[in-house]
Amino acid sequence: MLTERIVRWARIKSPWILHFNTGACNACDIEIIASLTPLYDVERFGVLLKGTPRHADVLVCSGPVTRQVKDRLVRIYEQMPQPKFVVAVGTCACSGGVFQGCYNVEGGIDTVIPVSAYIPGCPASPGAIIDGVVKLLGSLKQSK
Amino acid sequence: MADVIRIPIGPQHPALKEPANFMLTLGGEKILEAGVRLGYNHRGIEKACEQRTYIQDLYLLERICGICSHSHSTCFVQAVEEIAALEVPKRAAYLRTLVAELERIHSHLLWLGVAGHEVGFDTLLMYTWRDREVVMDLLAALTGNRVNYGLNTIGGVRRDVTPEQKEKILQGMDILEERTRYYIQIATQETTLIQRLSGVGLLNHEDALRLGAVGPTARASAVDRDLRRDDPYAAYREVSFKVITDNHNDVYGRTLVRVGELMECYGIIRQLLKQMPDGPIAVKAPRKIPAGEALSRYEAPRGEDVHYVKADGTDKPERVKVRAPTLANVQVVAHMLKNRYLADMPIIIAAIDPCFSCTDRLISVAQADDRRADVMTWGQLRDYSIAWYRRRGVDFSGLNRTFRKGGA
């Protein structure tokens, strides 16, 4: 449908990002923010940080999902309009990382919500984050 | 009669009981009562430490916090080395201190940017984080990673510094010292910034002592404490530096303390590189640590970090207890919020340089005469704060424009 293709084109041109920390140590969060600063400048790809799930296309998550935030993570995901994508940033978000087996930790983001892209690293470097975001945008372009 | 304030409600419906990190009761625009509720990134690390070896725990404890990871790693390993009666070679102590001070630089520059962001001075974030990349590159070259350096092993460190790296570090210190002088200039001359930060987050000397404040937060209330001088560890006895205190008792003072500490970092690093003794970088450590206990303290960028370790003769610790600096400042925060404007909350919290995530704190807000609580996100609170101050003539749009045009 034409409207779908227009919406998809708009999303590829400038995906709106919601950044959410699920109990991480902050290292990945800082690298995510660093990728927005002039040296790495992910904004040149049209990526914009948004405050609310209702306008977000991509949920960028760090952390190994503590019990405290699990419900909130699900709620945020549910509030995002379709189509929506989730990026797990950092080894904790991918698999729980060093916190696997800790009693207050669920594990990787995909133990709670579906994940579209995994960016490993402890922390994931700004270069790796941008690489992952660009790959995700590329795969969006390719899907019909 | 108090004004009725429309606080925007977040996307989270108030009826859904989200764990709010701060619970505020307002009278008009002022905070009458503030409750601080921490623990949402409690992961169960201390328990996990008992089920892992000492070396595995080094890697785990580094990841308590992604800003002061070397602090936790070093604080822990010092306790283990004391129990095992290991004498760490001098060169290793120097290398630990070098990375410790590089970490302090990255942390304080990060903080400057975050503080700028909280008050709407976003170009300050861009400038300081750009400069911070100088030290991130040095850390990555020295240790192999930008964060979570894995430098320590029990008995010393795992990597040495080359003469070429030393040169690069010295060049980096020159660059950063010049940049920091510029930030000191901004901090002491830009009236918008001074206005915005002065008189905010008041903590007088007596309350700082009574509530047990630590780190730059305490030092900005004239509390003359710094573990690097008072309870020295690593190579701090071999270098000379000033402990920076200030008596503004507010967020402005905390800013001055941190930029002052940055200048001292450059001096300490130059001394370390000049004096670094030759020799091995580690002694061999036993896999099983003999029974015993130790209490290790470390002056992290945020303040006093404390690790207690109890060994039982096996290769795993019996108990590891961590008291990170932010926890010591919790009461201080609650005290600083009381009877202040809601609009001051973001920078008051930011000023203790808290070691909890800044992206998703939820604030529950209720007017004193109405029990129903609304929920704000941190972003909404920041927007409210910037708008509130703008209405009162404190506006960073001008400074942001000047800086964007290349004010530095």
Place this chain on the structure above:
Amino acid sequence: MTDEETIQAELVARFPFMRDKVRVQRPRRVWAEVGQDHFAEVFGCLAREMRFTMLSAITGLDQGETLGLIYHLARENGLVLSLATGVPKAQPVVQTVTPLFACADVYEREVADLLGFQVQGLPQGPRYPLPDGWPAGQYPLRKDWKPESLGDAKAEKGGPTSG
């Protein structure tokens, strides 16, 4: 006599029951132990008269039949005295030290949450660090507790109460 030895001597002089209970491990690290019956007077003396003006941390431990508490007190000059005490696990009741150290508030809530101490005299306040809905009676730092114990337990609202 070093600072550490002076402290040792002074404690034993004031409290004869402290003989052989005070140990100097290294410069700036003194370790002492005291039973609950004499805890308040020794702790109060250290804080009020012997210049231990800072409480850096409180460590809770599972010692089998007993639950241990170590109060890490510090002087301005960097000297730390760690005072250990203990209570029976079957009745782990202790008194708050917040009248002397306001910062103890969150440290005491922590040992209550993670080890099951009942700290008397703590004002009403949120629990720390476990989440709301953590099942009652589950103390993660106890040696016999495993994460699997969470599986069957029913969630309960609220946390440890004061007093």
